[in-house]
Amino acid sequence: MSDGGYLGGFQGMGPLVPRPEGLSGDPGRAGENALDRDARHGVNRRDVTHPLLSTSVWGKAWRVALGALAVWLLALLGSVLAFADGRFEYFAPRPLGSVALIALPPVGCTVLAVALARLLERLAAPTQALVFGLAAYVAAVLLSAFSQLAWADAGVGCLAGEPCLTDFWQTTAFAALIFVPVIVLGAIAYALARTSVTTRGRWAFVGALALALLATAVFAVTGLTSSV
Known part of the structure:
Protein backbone atom coordinates (compact mmCIF):
# COMPACT_ATOMS: atom_id res chain seq x y z
CA MET A 1 0.00 0.00 0.00
CA HIS A 50 37.39 37.58 11.85
CA PRO A 51 39.49 38.85 8.90
CA LEU A 52 42.70 38.37 10.92
CA LEU A 53 42.39 34.60 10.45
CA SER A 54 42.82 35.00 6.71
CA THR A 55 46.05 36.94 7.26
CA SER A 56 49.39 35.14 7.06
CA VAL A 57 51.63 34.70 10.09
CA TRP A 58 53.98 37.38 8.81
CA GLY A 59 51.03 39.65 8.08
CA LYS A 60 50.05 39.38 11.74
CA ALA A 61 53.69 39.83 12.81
CA TRP A 62 54.30 43.19 11.11
CA ARG A 63 50.99 44.50 12.39
CA VAL A 64 51.95 43.50 15.92
CA ALA A 65 55.39 45.09 15.41
CA LEU A 66 53.92 48.45 14.39
CA GLY A 67 51.28 48.29 17.10
CA ALA A 68 53.96 47.57 19.70
CA LEU A 69 56.12 50.40 18.34
CA ALA A 70 53.26 52.88 18.67
CA VAL A 71 52.31 51.80 22.18
CA TRP A 72 55.93 51.58 23.37
CA LEU A 73 56.93 55.01 22.03
CA LEU A 74 53.99 56.68 23.77
CA ALA A 75 54.68 54.81 27.02
CA LEU A 76 58.41 55.56 26.85
CA LEU A 77 57.93 59.27 26.19
CA GLY A 78 55.40 59.45 28.99
CA SER A 79 57.87 57.79 31.36
CA VAL A 80 60.66 60.16 30.35
CA LEU A 81 58.48 63.20 30.97
CA ALA A 82 57.02 61.88 34.22
CA PHE A 83 60.02 60.25 35.88
CA ALA A 84 63.17 61.54 34.19
CA ASP A 85 62.48 65.28 33.93
CA GLY A 86 62.36 64.98 30.15
CA ARG A 87 65.89 63.55 29.93
CA PHE A 88 65.99 60.49 27.71
CA GLU A 89 69.60 59.79 28.66
CA TYR A 90 68.44 58.81 32.13
CA PHE A 91 67.14 55.56 30.64
CA ALA A 92 69.73 55.19 27.87
CA PRO A 93 72.92 57.25 28.31
CA ARG A 94 74.54 55.95 25.11
CA PRO A 95 73.26 56.17 21.49
CA LEU A 96 73.43 52.40 21.05
CA GLY A 97 71.43 51.98 24.24
CA SER A 98 68.81 54.42 22.96
CA VAL A 99 68.40 52.43 19.74
CA ALA A 100 68.12 49.18 21.69
CA LEU A 101 65.61 50.69 24.12
CA ILE A 102 63.34 51.74 21.26
CA ALA A 103 63.80 48.73 18.98
CA LEU A 104 63.86 45.76 21.36
CA PRO A 105 60.18 45.79 22.43
CA PRO A 106 58.75 45.84 18.87
CA VAL A 107 61.25 43.21 17.74
CA GLY A 108 60.46 41.05 20.75
CA CYS A 109 56.72 41.38 20.11
CA THR A 110 57.27 40.37 16.48
CA VAL A 111 59.04 37.18 17.57
CA LEU A 112 56.23 36.43 20.03
CA ALA A 113 53.58 37.04 17.37
CA VAL A 114 55.22 34.45 15.10
CA ALA A 115 55.82 31.94 17.88
CA LEU A 116 52.31 32.20 19.37
CA ALA A 117 50.31 32.61 16.15
CA ARG A 118 48.78 29.12 16.14
CA LEU A 119 48.06 29.14 19.85
CA LEU A 120 46.35 32.53 19.80
CA GLU A 121 44.08 31.51 16.93
CA ARG A 122 42.43 28.97 19.24
CA LEU A 123 41.48 31.58 21.83
CA ALA A 124 38.74 34.19 22.05
CA ALA A 125 39.68 37.78 21.21
CA PRO A 126 40.06 39.18 24.78
CA THR A 127 42.01 36.11 25.83
CA GLN A 128 44.36 36.49 22.88
CA ALA A 129 45.34 40.00 23.95
CA LEU A 130 45.77 38.96 27.60
CA VAL A 131 47.91 35.92 26.76
CA PHE A 132 50.07 38.01 24.45
CA GLY A 133 50.53 40.66 27.16
CA LEU A 134 51.55 38.00 29.72
CA ALA A 135 54.00 36.46 27.23
CA ALA A 136 55.56 39.89 26.60
CA TYR A 137 55.90 40.42 30.35
CA VAL A 138 57.63 37.06 30.90
CA ALA A 139 59.95 37.72 27.95
CA ALA A 140 60.89 41.16 29.31
CA VAL A 141 61.71 39.76 32.76
CA LEU A 142 63.77 36.89 31.32
CA LEU A 143 65.64 39.23 28.98
CA SER A 144 66.50 41.49 31.89
CA ALA A 145 67.66 38.51 33.95
CA PHE A 146 69.91 37.10 31.23
CA SER A 147 71.28 40.57 30.47
CA GLN A 148 72.39 40.72 34.08
CA LEU A 149 74.25 37.43 33.58
CA ALA A 150 75.89 38.64 30.37
CA TRP A 151 77.06 41.92 31.85
CA ALA A 152 78.00 41.12 35.42
CA ASP A 153 79.26 44.65 36.08
CA ALA A 154 75.96 46.17 34.99
CA GLY A 155 73.08 46.85 37.30
CA VAL A 156 69.97 48.86 37.94
CA GLY A 157 70.60 52.47 38.92
CA CYS A 158 74.40 52.12 38.95
CA LEU A 159 74.87 55.08 36.62
CA ALA A 160 73.59 57.30 39.40
CA GLY A 161 76.11 55.87 41.85
CA GLU A 162 75.68 53.72 44.93
CA PRO A 163 73.51 52.07 46.02
CA CYS A 164 72.52 50.06 42.96
CA LEU A 165 71.28 46.56 42.21
CA THR A 166 73.92 44.18 40.86
CA ASP A 167 72.78 40.85 42.32
CA PHE A 168 71.09 38.56 39.76
CA TRP A 169 68.04 37.70 41.85
CA GLN A 170 67.57 41.25 43.09
CA THR A 171 67.68 42.52 39.53
CA THR A 172 65.21 39.85 38.38
CA ALA A 173 62.80 40.65 41.21
CA PHE A 174 63.07 44.35 40.44
CA ALA A 175 62.42 43.67 36.75
CA ALA A 176 59.40 41.51 37.61
CA LEU A 177 57.99 44.46 39.55
CA ILE A 178 58.65 47.32 37.17
CA PHE A 179 57.66 45.36 34.04
CA VAL A 180 54.10 44.65 35.21
CA PRO A 181 52.76 47.44 32.91
CA VAL A 182 54.18 45.45 29.97
CA ILE A 183 51.15 43.15 30.32
CA VAL A 184 48.85 46.05 29.51
CA LEU A 185 51.11 47.47 26.80
CA GLY A 186 51.44 44.10 25.07
CA ALA A 187 47.70 43.49 25.24
CA ILE A 188 46.97 46.92 23.72
CA ALA A 189 49.56 46.37 20.98
CA TYR A 190 48.02 43.05 20.03
CA ALA A 191 44.50 44.49 20.14
CA LEU A 192 45.59 47.28 17.78
CA ALA A 193 47.09 44.73 15.41
CA ARG A 194 43.92 42.66 15.55
CA THR A 195 41.64 45.59 14.75
CA SER A 196 43.91 46.88 11.98
CA VAL A 197 42.38 44.42 9.50
CA THR A 198 38.91 45.91 9.91
CA THR A 199 37.68 49.13 8.33
CA ARG A 200 37.15 51.03 11.59
CA GLY A 201 40.13 49.52 13.37
CA ARG A 202 42.48 50.54 10.59
CA TRP A 203 41.92 54.20 11.44
CA ALA A 204 42.68 53.58 15.12
CA PHE A 205 45.80 51.63 14.20
CA VAL A 206 47.14 54.28 11.81
CA GLY A 207 46.14 57.09 14.19
CA ALA A 208 48.00 55.58 17.14
CA LEU A 209 51.11 55.01 15.04
CA ALA A 210 51.00 58.54 13.60
CA LEU A 211 50.53 60.06 17.05
CA ALA A 212 53.49 58.10 18.44
CA LEU A 213 55.79 59.09 15.58
CA LEU A 214 54.71 62.73 15.77
CA ALA A 215 55.26 62.86 19.54
CA THR A 216 58.70 61.27 19.11
CA ALA A 217 59.65 63.76 16.43
CA VAL A 218 58.53 66.71 18.56
CA PHE A 219 60.42 65.34 21.55
CA ALA A 220 63.59 64.83 19.51
CA VAL A 221 63.48 68.31 17.94
CA THR A 222 62.79 69.93 21.31
CA GLY A 223 65.68 68.06 22.88
CA LEU A 224 68.09 69.07 20.11
CA THR A 225 67.11 72.74 20.19
CA SER A 226 67.35 72.93 23.96
CA SER A 227 70.85 71.44 23.95
CA VAL A 228 72.20 73.98 21.44
Whole structure:
Protein backbone atom coordinates (compact mmCIF):
# COMPACT_ATOMS: atom_id res chain seq x y z
CA MET A 1 0.00 0.00 0.00
CA SER A 2 1.29 3.41 -0.88
CA ASP A 3 1.93 5.76 2.02
CA GLY A 4 0.49 8.68 0.01
CA GLY A 5 3.54 10.84 0.66
CA TYR A 6 3.40 10.46 4.43
CA LEU A 7 6.35 9.62 6.61
CA GLY A 8 6.91 5.92 7.26
CA GLY A 9 3.51 4.87 5.87
CA PHE A 10 1.63 6.11 8.94
CA GLN A 11 -1.45 8.21 8.43
CA GLY A 12 -1.78 11.58 10.19
CA MET A 13 1.96 12.19 10.52
CA GLY A 14 2.02 15.02 7.99
CA PRO A 15 3.94 15.25 4.70
CA LEU A 16 7.48 14.00 4.43
CA VAL A 17 9.89 16.86 5.08
CA PRO A 18 13.62 16.31 4.54
CA ARG A 19 15.90 16.99 7.50
CA PRO A 20 17.96 20.17 7.14
CA GLU A 21 21.63 19.84 6.37
CA GLY A 22 24.47 22.17 7.25
CA LEU A 23 26.88 23.33 4.59
CA SER A 24 29.30 20.71 5.81
CA GLY A 25 26.86 17.96 4.78
CA ASP A 26 26.20 16.83 8.33
CA PRO A 27 22.43 16.18 8.45
CA GLY A 28 20.39 17.65 11.25
CA ARG A 29 22.96 20.26 12.31
CA ALA A 30 22.02 23.14 10.06
CA GLY A 31 24.57 25.95 10.07
CA GLU A 32 26.60 24.59 13.00
CA ASN A 33 29.45 23.42 10.81
CA ALA A 34 28.86 25.92 8.04
CA LEU A 35 32.02 27.80 8.95
CA ASP A 36 33.98 24.82 10.28
CA ARG A 37 32.93 25.71 13.79
CA ASP A 38 34.66 23.49 16.36
CA ALA A 39 31.94 22.97 18.95
CA ARG A 40 34.27 21.01 21.23
CA HIS A 41 36.45 24.04 21.88
CA GLY A 42 33.60 26.56 21.84
CA VAL A 43 35.10 28.81 19.19
CA ASN A 44 33.19 32.06 19.00
CA ARG A 45 31.51 32.75 15.66
CA ARG A 46 33.02 36.24 15.51
CA ASP A 47 36.51 34.82 16.00
CA VAL A 48 35.96 32.24 13.26
CA THR A 49 34.89 34.90 10.77
CA HIS A 50 37.39 37.58 11.85
CA PRO A 51 39.49 38.85 8.90
CA LEU A 52 42.70 38.37 10.92
CA LEU A 53 42.39 34.60 10.45
CA SER A 54 42.82 35.00 6.71
CA THR A 55 46.05 36.94 7.26
CA SER A 56 49.39 35.14 7.06
CA VAL A 57 51.63 34.70 10.09
CA TRP A 58 53.98 37.38 8.81
CA GLY A 59 51.03 39.65 8.08
CA LYS A 60 50.05 39.38 11.74
CA ALA A 61 53.69 39.83 12.81
CA TRP A 62 54.30 43.19 11.11
CA ARG A 63 50.99 44.50 12.39
CA VAL A 64 51.95 43.50 15.92
CA ALA A 65 55.39 45.09 15.41
CA LEU A 66 53.92 48.45 14.39
CA GLY A 67 51.28 48.29 17.10
CA ALA A 68 53.96 47.57 19.70
CA LEU A 69 56.12 50.40 18.34
CA ALA A 70 53.26 52.88 18.67
CA VAL A 71 52.31 51.80 22.18
CA TRP A 72 55.93 51.58 23.37
CA LEU A 73 56.93 55.01 22.03
CA LEU A 74 53.99 56.68 23.77
CA ALA A 75 54.68 54.81 27.02
CA LEU A 76 58.41 55.56 26.85
CA LEU A 77 57.93 59.27 26.19
CA GLY A 78 55.40 59.45 28.99
CA SER A 79 57.87 57.79 31.36
CA VAL A 80 60.66 60.16 30.35
CA LEU A 81 58.48 63.20 30.97
CA ALA A 82 57.02 61.88 34.22
CA PHE A 83 60.02 60.25 35.88
CA ALA A 84 63.17 61.54 34.19
CA ASP A 85 62.48 65.28 33.93
CA GLY A 86 62.36 64.98 30.15
CA ARG A 87 65.89 63.55 29.93
CA PHE A 88 65.99 60.49 27.71
CA GLU A 89 69.60 59.79 28.66
CA TYR A 90 68.44 58.81 32.13
CA PHE A 91 67.14 55.56 30.64
CA ALA A 92 69.73 55.19 27.87
CA PRO A 93 72.92 57.25 28.31
CA ARG A 94 74.54 55.95 25.11
CA PRO A 95 73.26 56.17 21.49
CA LEU A 96 73.43 52.40 21.05
CA GLY A 97 71.43 51.98 24.24
CA SER A 98 68.81 54.42 22.96
CA VAL A 99 68.40 52.43 19.74
CA ALA A 100 68.12 49.18 21.69
CA LEU A 101 65.61 50.69 24.12
CA ILE A 102 63.34 51.74 21.26
CA ALA A 103 63.80 48.73 18.98
CA LEU A 104 63.86 45.76 21.36
CA PRO A 105 60.18 45.79 22.43
CA PRO A 106 58.75 45.84 18.87
CA VAL A 107 61.25 43.21 17.74
CA GLY A 108 60.46 41.05 20.75
CA CYS A 109 56.72 41.38 20.11
CA THR A 110 57.27 40.37 16.48
CA VAL A 111 59.04 37.18 17.57
CA LEU A 112 56.23 36.43 20.03
CA ALA A 113 53.58 37.04 17.37
CA VAL A 114 55.22 34.45 15.10
CA ALA A 115 55.82 31.94 17.88
CA LEU A 116 52.31 32.20 19.37
CA ALA A 117 50.31 32.61 16.15
CA ARG A 118 48.78 29.12 16.14
CA LEU A 119 48.06 29.14 19.85
CA LEU A 120 46.35 32.53 19.80
CA GLU A 121 44.08 31.51 16.93
CA ARG A 122 42.43 28.97 19.24
CA LEU A 123 41.48 31.58 21.83
CA ALA A 124 38.74 34.19 22.05
CA ALA A 125 39.68 37.78 21.21
CA PRO A 126 40.06 39.18 24.78
CA THR A 127 42.01 36.11 25.83
CA GLN A 128 44.36 36.49 22.88
CA ALA A 129 45.34 40.00 23.95
CA LEU A 130 45.77 38.96 27.60
CA VAL A 131 47.91 35.92 26.76
CA PHE A 132 50.07 38.01 24.45
CA GLY A 133 50.53 40.66 27.16
CA LEU A 134 51.55 38.00 29.72
CA ALA A 135 54.00 36.46 27.23
CA ALA A 136 55.56 39.89 26.60
CA TYR A 137 55.90 40.42 30.35
CA VAL A 138 57.63 37.06 30.90
CA ALA A 139 59.95 37.72 27.95
CA ALA A 140 60.89 41.16 29.31
CA VAL A 141 61.71 39.76 32.76
CA LEU A 142 63.77 36.89 31.32
CA LEU A 143 65.64 39.23 28.98
CA SER A 144 66.50 41.49 31.89
CA ALA A 145 67.66 38.51 33.95
CA PHE A 146 69.91 37.10 31.23
CA SER A 147 71.28 40.57 30.47
CA GLN A 148 72.39 40.72 34.08
CA LEU A 149 74.25 37.43 33.58
CA ALA A 150 75.89 38.64 30.37
CA TRP A 151 77.06 41.92 31.85
CA ALA A 152 78.00 41.12 35.42
CA ASP A 153 79.26 44.65 36.08
CA ALA A 154 75.96 46.17 34.99
CA GLY A 155 73.08 46.85 37.30
CA VAL A 156 69.97 48.86 37.94
CA GLY A 157 70.60 52.47 38.92
CA CYS A 158 74.40 52.12 38.95
CA LEU A 159 74.87 55.08 36.62
CA ALA A 160 73.59 57.30 39.40
CA GLY A 161 76.11 55.87 41.85
CA GLU A 162 75.68 53.72 44.93
CA PRO A 163 73.51 52.07 46.02
CA CYS A 164 72.52 50.06 42.96
CA LEU A 165 71.28 46.56 42.21
CA THR A 166 73.92 44.18 40.86
CA ASP A 167 72.78 40.85 42.32
CA PHE A 168 71.09 38.56 39.76
CA TRP A 169 68.04 37.70 41.85
CA GLN A 170 67.57 41.25 43.09
CA THR A 171 67.68 42.52 39.53
CA THR A 172 65.21 39.85 38.38
CA ALA A 173 62.80 40.65 41.21
CA PHE A 174 63.07 44.35 40.44
CA ALA A 175 62.42 43.67 36.75
CA ALA A 176 59.40 41.51 37.61
CA LEU A 177 57.99 44.46 39.55
CA ILE A 178 58.65 47.32 37.17
CA PHE A 179 57.66 45.36 34.04
CA VAL A 180 54.10 44.65 35.21
CA PRO A 181 52.76 47.44 32.91
CA VAL A 182 54.18 45.45 29.97
CA ILE A 183 51.15 43.15 30.32
CA VAL A 184 48.85 46.05 29.51
CA LEU A 185 51.11 47.47 26.80
CA GLY A 186 51.44 44.10 25.07
CA ALA A 187 47.70 43.49 25.24
CA ILE A 188 46.97 46.92 23.72
CA ALA A 189 49.56 46.37 20.98
CA TYR A 190 48.02 43.05 20.03
CA ALA A 191 44.50 44.49 20.14
CA LEU A 192 45.59 47.28 17.78
CA ALA A 193 47.09 44.73 15.41
CA ARG A 194 43.92 42.66 15.55
CA THR A 195 41.64 45.59 14.75
CA SER A 196 43.91 46.88 11.98
CA VAL A 197 42.38 44.42 9.50
CA THR A 198 38.91 45.91 9.91
CA THR A 199 37.68 49.13 8.33
CA ARG A 200 37.15 51.03 11.59
CA GLY A 201 40.13 49.52 13.37
CA ARG A 202 42.48 50.54 10.59
CA TRP A 203 41.92 54.20 11.44
CA ALA A 204 42.68 53.58 15.12
CA PHE A 205 45.80 51.63 14.20
CA VAL A 206 47.14 54.28 11.81
CA GLY A 207 46.14 57.09 14.19
CA ALA A 208 48.00 55.58 17.14
CA LEU A 209 51.11 55.01 15.04
CA ALA A 210 51.00 58.54 13.60
CA LEU A 211 50.53 60.06 17.05
CA ALA A 212 53.49 58.10 18.44
CA LEU A 213 55.79 59.09 15.58
CA LEU A 214 54.71 62.73 15.77
CA ALA A 215 55.26 62.86 19.54
CA THR A 216 58.70 61.27 19.11
CA ALA A 217 59.65 63.76 16.43
CA VAL A 218 58.53 66.71 18.56
CA PHE A 219 60.42 65.34 21.55
CA ALA A 220 63.59 64.83 19.51
CA VAL A 221 63.48 68.31 17.94
CA THR A 222 62.79 69.93 21.31
CA GLY A 223 65.68 68.06 22.88
CA LEU A 224 68.09 69.07 20.11
CA THR A 225 67.11 72.74 20.19
CA SER A 226 67.35 72.93 23.96
CA SER A 227 70.85 71.44 23.95
CA VAL A 228 72.20 73.98 21.44
